[in-house]
Amino acid sequence: MWNIILKREKEISLSRQLFYSIKKLILEGKITAGEALPSSRGLAKNLSVSRSTVCEAYDMLITEGFVVSRQGAPTKVKEGLYLEKYHTKAIANETSQPSFSTDFKTGQPDVSCFPRYLWNQLLYKSCEKLQDKDLGYFTTAGYEPLREEISQWLFRTRGILAKPQDIFITTGTTQALNLFVQMLSKEGLPFAVEDPCHLGIIEILKNRKIPFLGIPVDENGIRTEQLENWDFSTVYVTPSHQFPLGGILPAERRAELIRLARKQNFYIIEDDYDSEFRYGGAPITPLYSMDCESVLYAGTFSKTMYPALRVGFVVLPPPLHAQWLHLRKYFDVQNPIIEQAALAEFLSQRKLDKYVQKICQLYGEKRQLLLKSILQCFGKEVCLLGDTSGLHLVLQIPGVCFNEGFIAKSQAFGIRVYPIEHYCIRKGNHSDKLMLGYGHLHVDEIHQSVLRLYDFIMKNSIY
CATH class of the missing domain: 3.40.640.10 (Type I PLP-dependent aspartate aminotransferase-like (Major domain))
Incomplete structure (x- = not known):
């Protein structure tokens, strides 16, 4: 009846499965207002379940106001429950994060x-x-x-x-x-x-x-x-x-x-x-x-x-x-x-x-490897700004313009790196600077990450 299928292997009880199924049919208008539900004994026989299972499902329908039951009368569907289908626009999955082969994100510890x-x-x-x-x-x-x-x-x-x-x-x-x-x-x-x-x-x-x-x-x-x-x-x-x-x-x-x-x-x-x-x-x-x-x-x-x-x-x-x-x-x-x-x-x-002392030593080694790789790839024309602290450094390449368009292009290429301009209220004063986060990077991947960034900048005629 009503093509209801109950699955005994599910964690949800049979009575709740039946309740959900009838509720869904009511909301979709497949069981109409005023329509009488079959007797608990008859529905139990049809679905091959115990009568108590059907009674429990009916009780849930009554409690939540989907049906009304009176002494000596069949249980009937209440008025005003039909809901027309409503199609919502697809929403992008915000939990999915793009993957990057080269990632200089900031603020991420190891x-x-x-x-x-x-x-x-x-x-x-x-x-x-x-x-x-x-x-x-x-x-x-x-x-x-x-x-x-x-x-x-x-x-x-x-x-x-x-x-x-x-x-x-x-x-x-x-x-x-x-x-x-x-x-x-x-x-x-x-x-x-x-x-x-x-x-x-x-x-x-x-x-x-x-x-x-x-x-x-x-x-x-x-x-x-x-x-x-x-x-x-x-x-x-x-x-x-x-x-x-x-x-x-x-x-x-x-x-x-x-x-x-x-x-x-x-x-x-x-x-x-x-x-x-x-x-x-x-x-x-x-x-x-x-x-x-x-x-x-x-x-x-x-x-x-x-x-x-x-x-x-x-x-x-x-x-x-x-x-x-x-x-x-x-x-x-x-x-x-x-x-x-x-x-x-x-x-x-x-x-x-003790942990901060240990991890600080590791971050210091990563920083030195990053500095060495930058000088090897970009040469001495670039500048490195800021105090020798934290989990990021600033790379300045005079004569280069890193804007918001650079972010989209680099990410499409599999590189996540942000220009300082991304953090500016007034634009134009720091367009030649990039922020490179290194705390999360593995020691073995630092040089390759810098090399990949350098190749991208060269191929896109930014440098």
């Missing part, structure tokens, strides 16, 4: 080196130690032992004093920036961002329809003198390793930025995205160390551990604590507890310190 066995042990042991209360809605601020360990981590790796009560756990810098934009925006005043800068903050501001102004960047970071003649709600900077050009904001500009923040009453967002990886000395001390009242510090473990961990943190002055907690509570409440507990133990045992 996760193959991460100590998975140790991490798995910590996850298990941390879960065992957690109490029942920890598995509930515990605190929006974050797991207290983790906040304490991050405080110590910042002191021994960055030299800054951050109290545990000023540290709040996030799911990463993107979430932190979203909440900062909500907290700090002022009617009629723009955000100031570096130009060029990370596209993430630009997209967040655009999505919230908040005006922003790009402040030019040179080899030393944001040009603070350009801020003097404007009023801002907030200034966003990457002073320890400017993204994407790689400069370090010098002390005099840092002091000038703080003076302006105090004078004009705005906050500074400091995005410290990868300064752990420095190959020519100790990590740069954050701007936060100069003024913990004007600077909001955002850090992440996505680069030092692995991006899918989704754990970061912010350091906030006390006047912003209540507002942050309120917004975070109605954003997503809190981070998963087990990962926080495991990370607290990872920090407590100094395992992260």
